[in-house]
Amino acid sequence: MAEIKVIVAGPRGKMGREALRMIKDDTSFELVGCIDRTNDGRRVAEIEGLPQFDAKIYTSAETALSELEADVLIDLTTPEHGYKHTKLALEHNVRPVVGTTGFTDEQMQEITDLAEEKEVGVVIAPNFAVGAVLMMQFSKWAAKHFSDVEIIEKHHDQKLDAPSGTAVKTAQLIKEVRDSHKQGHSDEKETLEGARGADVDGMRIHSMRLPGLVAHQEVVFGGLGQTLTIKHDSHNRESFMSGVKLAAEKVMELDRLVYGLEHLLD
Numbered sequence: 001m002a003e004i005k006v007i008v009a010g011p012r013g014k015m016g017r018e019a020l021r022m023i024k025d026d027t028s029f030e031l032v033g034c035i036d037r038t039n040d041g042r043r044v045a046e047i048e049g050l051p052q053f054d055a056k057i058y059t060s061a062e063t064a065l066s067e068l069e070a071d072v073l074i075d076l077t078t079p080e081h082g083y084k085h086t087k088l089a090l091e092h093n094v095r096p097v098v099g100t101t102g103f104t105d106e107q108m109q110e111i112t113d114l115a116e117e118k119e120v121g122v123v124i125a126p127n128f129a130v131g132a133v134l135m136m137q138f139s140k141w142a143a144k145h146f147s148d149v150e151i152i153e154k155h156h157d158q159k160l161d162a163p164s165g166t167a168v169k170t171a172q173l174i175k176e177v178r179d180s181h182k183q184g185h186s187d188e189k190e191t192l193e194g195a196r197g198a199d200v201d202g203m204r205i206h207s208m209r210l211p212g213l214v215a216h217q218e219v220v221f222g223g224l225g226q227t228l229t230i231k232h233d234s235h236n237r238e239s240f241m242s243g244v245k246l247a248a249e250k251v252m253e254l255d256r257l258v259y260g261l262e263h264l265l266d
């Protein structure tokens with residue numbers, strides 16, 4: 001198979017660095033360029049701590065996508081810029097693989113429509129760790145039998161969006177099978193605002209942010225005389241890379257948006 005030509009947006013970030021390492025170790029990919037907020041015109045290898053790539057860095061996503069011959073854009077930046085990069089990539093017929101989380105429903109709809117119009121594949125996955133995808137699938141299964149559930153997500157304190165994309169996605173999957181109802185006592189009152197977390201269709205999501213954490217989630221179901229906890233931990237960012245690799249390969253065969261890694265797993 002020919003090498004997949006990749007642009008990485010956010011190469012100095014924690015995820016971006018890991019993606020560069022993955023590309024370096026995998027002969028099925030070729031890094032053709034990076035989109036960064038700084039270092040315009042420099043080579044990746046010149047940046048301290050980044051792998052030895054000759055690929056050029058662009059601060060303008062528009063210029064990168066116009067000048068470079070690329071198949072895939074891997075975006076690991078911020079919600080604001082990730083959204084812009086994704087739209088620009090689609091306009092240039094480059095397939096986005098988006099790990100960046102925090103897009104609004106309206107932004108997701110715009111991306112869905114643009115991908116359909118251009119017939120260009122996109123993969124957006126709030127969690128590229130295969131174990132986390134399984135946690136979400138198991139949770140959806142469990143929700144058929146336990147309709148009371150709370151989600152506790154824990155991340156490092158540099159994360160910009162809350163709740164996490166994974167928690168939102170888990171709640172959406174559970175919502176598909178759970179009888180919609182408000183949980184807890186009907187007269188429940190918060191004496192401190194936010195104490196009960198975010199409300200999604202009557203279920204609660206709690207977000208914890210602490211140094212030392214990476215990405216962790218517990219989905220706790222309660223029933224008469226029993227609880228069931230489904231838990232996943234990403235101990236480091238390497239845990240996301242097999243999913244990024246799979247998405248970058250599969251996106252080549254797609255002509256629309258796929259949201260969630262689970263749709264790409266057998």
Ligand code: NAP
Nearest residue numbers: 010012013014015035036037077081099100101126127128
């Ligand atoms: P991070 O370490 O803060 O990295 C973000 C990087 O994006 C930084 O290097 C930042 O540059 C760069 N950036 C900001 N604006 C940019 C722009 N306009 N052009 C190019 N680069 C830009 O964060 P992270 O932990 O790597 O996470 C990145 C994203 O991935 C977040 O949205 C996070 O929620 C998400 N994430 C997803 C998964 C998944 O499995 N889907 C897993 C973990 C994280 P500066 O250093 O100059 O600010």
